[in-house]
Structure formats: C-alpha cells, structure tokens
Amino acid sequence: MGQLCIYLPPFASDYSGVCSALYDLGCLTIINDASCCTAHYVYCDEPRWSRQQRPVLCTTLRNVDAILGQDAKLVERVCDAAVNMDVNLIALVGTPVPAIIGMDTAGIAREVEALCGKPALGFDTTGFAYYDKGLVMAGKALVERFAERDVRVVPGRVNILGMSPLDFGDVGNDADLVTLLEGAGIMVGARFFMGLTLEQLRDCGAATLNLAVSAAGVQLAKYLRRRFGTPYLAGFPMGGAHTQCWLDRVKAALAGSVPAPQVPQAAGAPGRALIVGDQVLADSLRERMRLEGDGRGIDVASFFAWDAAAAQAGDAHLANEAAYLRLLRDGTYDALIADPFLGDVPAAADLDFTSLVHPAVSSKLHWGDAPRFIPS
Amino acid sequence: MHRMLKIAIYGKGGIGKSTVTANLAAAFAQMGLKVMQIGCDPKSDSTSLILHGQEYPTVLDLIRSEADAANIVLEDIVHEGYGGVLCVEAGGPTPGIGCAGRGIITAFDKLEELDAYEVYQPDVVLYDVLGDVVCGGFAMPMRAQYADVVYIVTSGEKMALYAARNIATAISNFRARGYAQLGGIILNRRNVVDELARVQAVANELSCDIVADIPRSDHITWGEDAGMTAVEAYPRSEVAGIFRNLAKRLLEAGGARG
Missing domain, CATH: 3.40.50.1980 (Nitrogenase molybdenum iron protein domain)
Structure with missing residues (x-):
C-alpha cells in the first residue's frame, strides 16, 4: 500500500499517456473501461480536448463482460465503430479491470485488425503505472509498426x-x-x-x-x-x-562534436532548493538557475520516469508520497519549486515555494497556468 | 536471434503435469540443452524434483514484500537445478484472497522486466500451468511472446478429458491472434478401463496426436521419494526412455514448426 496518498491526488496514469501520445494521429482510441478512466482522460488529463475533440470511445465494460470475457463482442463493436468513423488507425487501451482479469488487449487488437483490415494497436496498460510509461509504450509501438x-x-x-x-x-x-x-x-x-x-x-x-x-x-x-x-x-x-x-x-x-560543459556548478551560496517535476525539465530548470547565477545547491526529484545516469548527487527518484514528505521533512531544503499540489502539503509550509505547474499532477486545476518556457 | 522452443504444459489439477514437465526438463538437459522451467501454479511445486526438494522464495513471495519488490534481481527468482535447469516459481496469493491469475501475469511481467529470456537465452522454456484455463491469467502462457505450442497432459479419466477439451477450446479461441498451437496430448496413465481408446477418441476429436504414452511407473514414485525425476534417478528405466523420446519428438516438432 505504498502508493496510498494522504495529500496528493492520483497522478496521470499509463492509459492517459498512451491516449495523449496518439491524440494527433487521428486515431480511433477505444478505452476499455466502465467509463471512469475515459472520463478521467478526456476531462482531467487532456488539455487539448476542450479545443479539439478526437474519436475517443469507451467500451462501457460491465460486470458481466468482465466475468464472461466477451472478447468477440468487443471485437465486433470496435470494428463497427472503425468502419462508421472511417479512421485509419485503431488503438485499444487497457485499464485496471482488464488488467486484473487478464484481458488480452494486444490479442483483441490483432483480431480487430484481421476483421476490419485497418491497423490496430493494443496496449496492455493497467492504470497501475504513471503516464510516462504509457507515452513510452505508445511511442515504441508506433515506431515498431x-x-x-x-x-x-x-x-x-x-x-x-x-x-x-x-x-x-x-x-x-x-x-x-x-x-x-x-x-x-x-x-x-x-x-x-x-x-x-x-x-x-x-x-x-x-x-x-x-x-x-x-x-x-x-x-x-x-x-x-x-x-x-x-x-x-x-x-x-x-x-x-x-x-x-x-x-x-x-x-x-x-556537428558530431561533444558539447563542452557550459553550466556553472553550485557556488556554495546559502540555502538549498528542490525542484520536483519531470526529470529532464527539472534538470533544465536547474541549469537555467545556475546560468543566471543562483549559487545555492539545487536538487531534482521526480515521481516519474528516471534516468539514474543523468541524476546528480542529491537528486532523488521518489517512490511515493511518503518518500516525498520524508525528503521535505529532513530539513535539507528551504525552497521548493514544484506543482502547486506538491507545495500544498504540511511539510512544505515553511519552504519558499515557486509554482511549476505539472499537468500530470494537478490536472485541469492548474493546466492553464503551465509555463511557456522559451519566451520567458 | 537465439531460437527458443517454448512449450506450455496444461492439464487438469493433479494429473501429473509437474512430474511430466520436470522429467521433460531433465531429458532436455541430458541432451545438452539449456532449459528454463517456469512453474505457473500457486502451489509452487513444479520445480521441486529438479531442485531436489530445495525451496526458494517465489516471484510473488518477493513482490509481496514491498521492501524487496523494487530490488528484485534475476538471481533472486531463477535457481539452477539438475542439469543446469533454470527454475522459476511464479507463486500465488495468500489462500482464499487475492487473484492467482493476476499473480501469473505479474510474475511474467517481472521476468520480462528483468529481461530473463535475453539474459539466460535458454534453448527450451517449459511453462507448467495450473489445471484448467480458468481465466485470462492462466491463458497468459499461451499468448504471443510466450509458448509456441501447448501440450495437454491427461489420463483416461472423465474429468481429465473434460479439462483437456476446455484447454483445447481456449487454444482454438486464440487462433485468430496467431498464438500457441495445440501440439498434442501426453497420456499419463491412471490405468482406467480402455484408457488408450478413451484418450485416442478425444485426440481424434481435437485433431491431434497422442505424443507420449506414459505408464504408471514405480521409478517415477521412487524418484519422487528421493526428490528427483525418474530421468535423473533411474536413467535406464523404461519410463526415463519414454521421457527422452518425448523430448526428442517435441524438439523435432518445434524445429518443423520453425
């Protein structure tokens, strides 16, 4: 039960990552769920939905479907939708219930493709992993295909x-x-x-x-x-x-040359800041701060995909909310740069907080305030 | 890419799947092949004869402990037994709660995550799967990246044959997905009346062959008493010869299947 969160909301799941990756491809995306995961994706994890809707459908999986494993019915319904909507790519996306009952999403997609003749990809997403895993899964599947x-x-x-x-x-x-x-x-x-x-x-x-x-x-x-x-x-x-x-x-x-280090290291200024977010964005922000003369120690932490080789001493891959709270409570930091939800925990109350909106964390509540990095 | 022959052994609970699988693993090992045997049964006793009764934590035992789950390495879950056979037990949930099918999926995911097949590059992978194909989890070994072929262990008993038909139905349902094929039936005799004829009738119905006829054998029993397969303990016995012939046949069939 290490994932139990007292202060933080559930983060965007792997199925949202897959759907997000497919959004611009004009793909018929079918989320195999009772409807809650679909609603969560379109309303809470997809900021583009309000300006441009895509063919994202829900299978409205029911108790009897889960018990009886009615794959044939699903194949037929997906094919009907694909023909009616005249799409050129179909994706079937798994959620917790199909994962628990062992539904063979990739296999069902193969049957869909064989029956309706349109390319179909099946993603065995579970809702147990975060969005980054879904992005990577979708990216690899698209490249392979x-x-x-x-x-x-x-x-x-x-x-x-x-x-x-x-x-x-x-x-x-x-x-x-x-x-x-x-x-x-x-x-x-x-x-x-x-x-x-x-x-x-x-x-x-x-x-x-x-x-x-x-x-x-x-x-x-x-x-x-x-x-x-x-x-x-x-x-x-x-x-x-x-x-x-x-x-x-x-x-x-x-040009094929190895870029020389161009960022000054911490200059031993008093205080220490923690940036929590996507590892690459947080690391880039740390670089910018150092370039601009911030001489404090600056560490990066993330709940999501993590490249240990790119981490610096003091950086942390966070397993769960408890690990995050421990990090804040150990007294190392006096400044926090993170999503507003991550700043709104008791352990951060005494820290100098700067907002860095991360839509995978605070969803639609703050995504309008996501930073535009380059013009800044 | 390394060519692996991946075989799933299915059959009614208690019909002798683990005995057959372990003896086959020993026979393949005696042929100089690198074998991986994966027990997919919450009882976790598939590899007992290969490991001479030595017990190790299962994949799910390690995942159960949250402190260990993130740090599991292949050496924690893969244990070498007789003839260098690499043994893995998926394990299962606490009896009466949890979900054994999801347990199989999770154990398989862990093996994939740790790149087990790529690291060990076995010549033969044997999946010893619990009882009937009762849910999606227990069909997992039949799916795309797992077994190429399924063999069903049965006796001439009615319930064993009933389970055999169910398993064949599951394989047939997956045909459109290009998954494992039914390779044949392994007759593990219980000495019921007209046993061969009864099993042959089902084989005819399923359009497959009986690929081995394993008699009731004291050598199997004595070997099990000593914590070993008959192939290891009594290599000159008739039944050990039958297992070796079966291993050759499965290998030839695997080669033909390409």
Missing part, C-alpha cells in the same frame, strides 16, 4: 521526443520549440507527441539527432538509439541564456 527500417539519415534533421501536454500543458511550448529550432536552421522531423503524423513516423529513423525533452522522451530516445543508432540529447530550452546554451549544444551534437 510504422517506422521504415531502411532510411537514409538526413543531415541536420532532429526529432522531438517526449513532448506531451501532461508535462508541457497546451500553452504553446510545442510550437515555441519548433519555431526556435527552425529559426536556428534546424530541420524538425517527427514530433513525438504534439504535432505527430504517420508520415513523420515512417521517416523518424532519418533524424541525425533525437531531442529528448522529457524523461519519457529519454526512454524513447534510448529505444531509437538501439533501433536506428540515432544519438540523443536530453534537455529543454528554459528561456533566457539557457535557450542559447541549449541551442549551442544541439548544434554541436548535430
């Missing part, structure tokens, strides 16, 4: 990996990043997962460099490195001097 194996590398082209409203909100970070890159003469290929198209996917092995802009993006980047040999760079331009620093690194990596 649609990316061409033998592609010629296009010099100067980059893919963006791991951009999702669950980390970045829907406030324009995706467009800002593309504008920044293109303005610097860098070609942008596949945009995982905001602005992604099937055409980009087919060609995603042609990038010279992958830009992992979130911790989920790093996991996807490692997978693409194994598959295509594409190197990757983790980080996101956080505005000000950091944006130029990040761009210089991208250009150096595209």
Whole structure:
C-alpha cells in the first residue's frame, strides 16, 4: 500500500499517456473501461480536448463482460465503430479491470485488425503505472509498426521526443520549440507527441539527432538509439541564456562534436532548493538557475520516469508520497519549486515555494497556468 | 536471434503435469540443452524434483514484500537445478484472497522486466500451468511472446478429458491472434478401463496426436521419494526412455514448426 496518498491526488496514469501520445494521429482510441478512466482522460488529463475533440470511445465494460470475457463482442463493436468513423488507425487501451482479469488487449487488437483490415494497436496498460510509461509504450509501438527500417539519415534533421501536454500543458511550448529550432536552421522531423503524423513516423529513423525533452522522451530516445543508432540529447530550452546554451549544444551534437560543459556548478551560496517535476525539465530548470547565477545547491526529484545516469548527487527518484514528505521533512531544503499540489502539503509550509505547474499532477486545476518556457 | 522452443504444459489439477514437465526438463538437459522451467501454479511445486526438494522464495513471495519488490534481481527468482535447469516459481496469493491469475501475469511481467529470456537465452522454456484455463491469467502462457505450442497432459479419466477439451477450446479461441498451437496430448496413465481408446477418441476429436504414452511407473514414485525425476534417478528405466523420446519428438516438432 505504498502508493496510498494522504495529500496528493492520483497522478496521470499509463492509459492517459498512451491516449495523449496518439491524440494527433487521428486515431480511433477505444478505452476499455466502465467509463471512469475515459472520463478521467478526456476531462482531467487532456488539455487539448476542450479545443479539439478526437474519436475517443469507451467500451462501457460491465460486470458481466468482465466475468464472461466477451472478447468477440468487443471485437465486433470496435470494428463497427472503425468502419462508421472511417479512421485509419485503431488503438485499444487497457485499464485496471482488464488488467486484473487478464484481458488480452494486444490479442483483441490483432483480431480487430484481421476483421476490419485497418491497423490496430493494443496496449496492455493497467492504470497501475504513471503516464510516462504509457507515452513510452505508445511511442515504441508506433515506431515498431510504422517506422521504415531502411532510411537514409538526413543531415541536420532532429526529432522531438517526449513532448506531451501532461508535462508541457497546451500553452504553446510545442510550437515555441519548433519555431526556435527552425529559426536556428534546424530541420524538425517527427514530433513525438504534439504535432505527430504517420508520415513523420515512417521517416523518424532519418533524424541525425533525437531531442529528448522529457524523461519519457529519454526512454524513447534510448529505444531509437538501439533501433536506428540515432544519438540523443536530453534537455529543454528554459528561456533566457539557457535557450542559447541549449541551442549551442544541439548544434554541436548535430556537428558530431561533444558539447563542452557550459553550466556553472553550485557556488556554495546559502540555502538549498528542490525542484520536483519531470526529470529532464527539472534538470533544465536547474541549469537555467545556475546560468543566471543562483549559487545555492539545487536538487531534482521526480515521481516519474528516471534516468539514474543523468541524476546528480542529491537528486532523488521518489517512490511515493511518503518518500516525498520524508525528503521535505529532513530539513535539507528551504525552497521548493514544484506543482502547486506538491507545495500544498504540511511539510512544505515553511519552504519558499515557486509554482511549476505539472499537468500530470494537478490536472485541469492548474493546466492553464503551465509555463511557456522559451519566451520567458 | 537465439531460437527458443517454448512449450506450455496444461492439464487438469493433479494429473501429473509437474512430474511430466520436470522429467521433460531433465531429458532436455541430458541432451545438452539449456532449459528454463517456469512453474505457473500457486502451489509452487513444479520445480521441486529438479531442485531436489530445495525451496526458494517465489516471484510473488518477493513482490509481496514491498521492501524487496523494487530490488528484485534475476538471481533472486531463477535457481539452477539438475542439469543446469533454470527454475522459476511464479507463486500465488495468500489462500482464499487475492487473484492467482493476476499473480501469473505479474510474475511474467517481472521476468520480462528483468529481461530473463535475453539474459539466460535458454534453448527450451517449459511453462507448467495450473489445471484448467480458468481465466485470462492462466491463458497468459499461451499468448504471443510466450509458448509456441501447448501440450495437454491427461489420463483416461472423465474429468481429465473434460479439462483437456476446455484447454483445447481456449487454444482454438486464440487462433485468430496467431498464438500457441495445440501440439498434442501426453497420456499419463491412471490405468482406467480402455484408457488408450478413451484418450485416442478425444485426440481424434481435437485433431491431434497422442505424443507420449506414459505408464504408471514405480521409478517415477521412487524418484519422487528421493526428490528427483525418474530421468535423473533411474536413467535406464523404461519410463526415463519414454521421457527422452518425448523430448526428442517435441524438439523435432518445434524445429518443423520453425
């Protein structure tokens, strides 16, 4: 019961991660649940829903379906929907009940594809894992299914990996990043997962460099490195001097040179700050703070995907709320930069708090206040 | 990529699946193959004969302890027994509560997460699966990345044959998904009247062969008393020869299946 939370809300789940990743592909996304997970995704985990709805359907799984395992009925209904809605891709997404009863989501998707002749992907998501796992799962499945194996590398082209409203909100970070890159003469290929198209996917092995802009993006980047040999760079331009620093690194990596360290280390100033969020974004923010002369010790912590090799001494991968509260209570920190929900716990009451909205944590309550990093 | 033959052994509870699986594992090992045997039964006794009765924590035992769950490594759950056979027991929930089917799924997920097949690269993987295909969890070994072929252990007893038909139905239901095929029936004799004819009739009905006819054998019993398979304890016995022939046949069939 280590996941029991007293102060924090449930974080965005793996099924929301999958749905978020598929959003821009015009995919018929079918969430296999009683309706609560579907409602949770569209209303609480998908900021794009209010301006542009997608064909996201719910199977309205019932007690009798769970007991009898009526896969054939599900296959038939999904095929009917796919034909009626004239979609070019179908995704069947699992939730806790199918996971508990061992429903074979991937197998059902195979039957759907065989019956209706449209590509269908099945995701054995469970709701027991966080959104980052769903993003990575969807990314890998899309690449395995649609990316061409033998592609010629296009010099100067980059893919963006791991951009999702669950980390970045829907406030324009995706467009800002593309504008920044293109303005610097860098070609942008596949945009995982905001602005992604099937055409980009087919060609995603042609990038010279992958830009992992979130911790989920790093996991996807490692997978693409194994598959295509594409190197990757983790980080996101956080505005000000950091944006130029990040761009210089991208250009150096595209040129094939190892970027020199460009960020000063902590200068021993009094106080210590903790940034809690996506590991890559939090790490990039720490870089920006140091570039701007913040000499305090700054640590990063995250509940989500974690790259231990990228962590610095003092950084922490948090197993649960209790671990987070222990970290705050041990007296190390006097400042906290995190989602408003993470700042609203008793253990943070005496800390100097700065908001860093993370939609996967505080959902629709704060996603309108998600930061636009680059223009800042 | 390393070619693995992945076999699931199903059958009614108490019909001798673990005995058959362990003897097959020993026979494959004697052929110089690297074998992994995965017990998918909450009783957790599938690999007992290979491990000479030595008991180790199951996958679910370790997951049950939250402190250990995040730090489980392959060496905690994979134990080497006779002939270098790599033994894993999925384990099960506390009797009367929890969900054994979900337990199988979780144990399989843990093996995947730890990259067990890639690390050990076994030539043969044997899944010894509890009783009947009662729910999605117990059908897991039939699915895409697991067994290529299912063999059903049965005697001529009515309930054992009933279970055999159910298992065959599950395999048939998954045909459209391209999952494991029914490889045949392993007759484990209980000396009921007209036993061969009864089992042959079901084999005909299921369009498969009886791939082995295992007699009741004191060598199996004596071997079990000593905590060993008959193949290990009495390698010259008739029944050990039958298991070795069965192992060769399954290997040939696996090669033919490609």
